[in-house]
Amino acid sequence: MAQRKIKVLVAKPGLDGHDRGAKTVATVLRDHGMEVVYTGLHQTPEMIAEVALQEDVDVVGLSILSGAHMSLFPRVRKELEVRGMGHVLLTGGGIIPAEDMAELEKEGFTRLFGPGTRTDDIAEWIQTAVEKSRASEGV
């Protein structure tokens, strides 16, 4: 019988080309049984939200090592909401100073991950968060 999978979009917004983390996380999430869409580099917030919509993903994970996180996270969030995708879990990681992380988390970006994070922890966190949000959705 078909079963519901967790679908994740791993995206690299902005101009930064450091994709080692994004590709590694994508591979690890696949190994945890998730279906992972990878967009490639240099995506605008509009393109990321559009892909999230076309793919009907549960989670969008942004990888940012360019220092532009304070601008990019809110812009992606806004583009998702414009498309009726406000329910998507928006998370991410990269070189993000702790105080910026705290501020973004306060603004409703579920959880952010810094350097040195175990990728298995990311996978487990996504698993739990998606299950919780599905349960509250009632589907």
Add this chain to the structure above:
Amino acid sequence: MKDSRAAAAPPVVPVDAKARWSAAMEKARLRDAEFTTVSGVPLEPVYGPDDVATDFERDLGWPGEFPFTRGVHASMYRGRLWTMRQFAGFGTASQTNERFKFLLDHGQTGLSVAFDFPTLMGYDSDHAHSIGEVGQVGVAISSLEDMETLMGGIPMDRVSTSMTINGPAPILLAFYIACGEKQGVDPTKLRGTVQNDILKEFQAQHAWLVPPDPALRMITDTMAYCSEHVPQWNTISISGYHIREAGSTAAQELAFTLANGMEYVRRGVAAGMDVDTFAPRLSFFFDSHLDFFEEICKFRAARRIWARKMRDVYGAEDPRSWMIRFHTQTAGVTLTAQQPENNIVRTALEALAAVIGGTQSLHTNSMDETLSLPTEKAVKIALRTQQVLAEESEVAHVADPLAGSYFIEAQTNRLERDAEAYFGEIDRRGGVVPCIEAGYIQREIHRSAVEYQRAVERGRKRVVGVNCYVEDREAHPDIELHRIDPAVEKEQGARLASLRQRRDGNRAQSALDDVREACRDGGNLLERFIAAAHAYCTLGEIGAVLREEFGEYVEPKIL
């Protein structure tokens, strides 16, 4: 691990001693650890004469002599210490200009410019793609005017400047040359390096402007122009650094970097240049990772392989064409956000490997770089680390001090063999560009990155503060953060708008038309870029012409 050539050599060690040692090893209780290099290559517990078949004259020789395994200069650091070159750049040109003067005042001997992402991708600061990124990870340079500010008060005939830029490298070099002319410095007096290594961008770093073939043409144009007009300029810095940072092993870094180097040589020759006119200006750039011995062997192997290839395969006759001169940077990926002061120790070890490996210049990372841009204090400690090595440790007195060690020679030979195997595979797949287009090199790097990550997460590779000796997140020391004021973006935008007002619009347009024409008729592009720079055409305007004429690059599927 054994060299096939070793079989013929008579054993020097008494057989019974080795047998006793072997038996003792069998019985010994070993620590629960993985005895491999940081690249995952298994190591023997000890190395002896049976493990190496190195012929002194053929494989090692003397410093400054073919095959340069032991260094490119006869006197090595007794003649001149390595250049301490700290990469710096952030915010506006005037902010970076101040940091440059700070570094020069503290004894730094060369400049190294870090550009922001919009500049690296060939966009102006006021382009839609640049929002939020201006000045963030480097300095924003959109025109000759910005370059004039960047170099203001710095005598361009007396510093050597390294510019880390690739896709639009010839355009930034044009800004630099034009800036020198404005200062009254003749191009023949300019010294420095432009990274300009587009192949590794497609493989690892991913800041490109146009697809591989036109990008390679811009590089040969640059080599041709500079060999005539800017003879002291290194027109390319063929870089393994980013390949390694993207997750490759030491052997992959070595192999892909040298394969890229050979591709540039082939392109230069195919463009009608004599190999000895441009090969002496090729320079290299490697990573220095945490595996002390493996890194030293990598540097030695690099010199030997390049010398052999250049002399025996590409027919170079000028000994300067045979030599790899390289810059080294300590490995950014080995820095941890946890207990960041430990990074000072990691960086010191990596710097020592680079010095013993015979580097020509060195950048040492600052301890806080996994948190944000480095602060002035952290940058100073990093520079002082090099000064301690140079002045206090006495390591710089003897060239290639580890030569002749069984272990060092066996590893050097192993890395050379591994690199040769990759050269064969790349040839079999049609060369470097087809390998990039098919995603082969990118996939090899990705595979190694994932393997390393797994090894760390399973505890097979230990990282202090990350998977052992972990402390609470709360225990983080207070590290002051260096932030970029968002006003930088606005300022840059306003300055560009005003520049477009002030300049001679007709002259700018006709310079852009000349660039377009050269794209089509094969005229030397660098020459047109310099004219466009003088007409105050912006980086984004020139970049847009190139994108229109040559198209945009689409990544292959790696995952």
Add this chain to the structure above:
Amino acid sequence: MKDAETISARLLSGDRLALSRMISWAEDGDDRFPASLSRIYSKVGRGWRTGITGPPGAGKSTLVNELARVFRQGERTVGILAVDPSSPFTGGALLGDRIRMEERTKDPGVYIRSMASRESHGGIARATVDACDVMDAFGFDELLIETVGVGQAEYDVVTAADTVLVVLCPGAGDGIQAMKAGLLEVADVLVVNKKDRDGADRLLVDLEEAVHTREVRTDQWEVPVLPTNAVAGEGVEAVIDAVHRHRAHLEAGLLESVRRRRRVDQVKRVVGERLEDELWGGRRLGDRVEEGLDRASTPYDVAEEVLASILGGNLGAPAGDSRSEAARR
């Protein structure tokens, strides 16, 4: 969008989020899917479905991207379904085809959906046909289906597509491999991509020869062999022209029966899935099998016993049609 009525209404009003969600329902076997499909099914059958298959590295995604670009120049809307393999061990999948179609993401006249093959092995996913029906009802003029492309036998695309393009390129596995794998049998159009590479001319000649020496197809269609260099957009118009000709050929005759046969296949598939669930979903039959094996009966004996208990006296007289179908698989 929690019920079939809302989602189908929103889909028919052009809501792309509803389109995306309904495809997810099809993939996940959501029990709201059948009811939603029935509300939009009258709109199915207008779009043309082109399947693109071929070995890895042949340039399928690039060709799909170019086909979409040229279709858009003709003002035709395009829905793309790109299937990637699922890991048989973890069930996870990396869906990366759209990386080659980035330009199309910006175009509101194009919709791209990646799909993991999940438990299917024939090059498409279980839900591919359902997803095509949904995209078709949404109103896309052209539907492009890119198969998994791992170099295994990927024939199931014929059950989803009106026209099948087989893409090959010199070097990667070559034409002979494709012939052995039977790929040529499913091709309505053969494309030799990367036509400037060494060996492309030879591959073109080999394929033309193979096409001509084969028995005439029962549908009287002559398979064209076309060179392209998709990355530069070269030869793509000719491929589209061939798709149009194939469409006209089918519309002049066999189209209704071909599509009918596809719907029959779909019914069989759904019946099979439901039966599988019914039979093995609870423990009842599973326990019976275990018991039988415990008595040291052979698997065949246990199977006979289980079948007899389900089918009662009807066993032994299956319709000839379904038997031969089963035998072929």
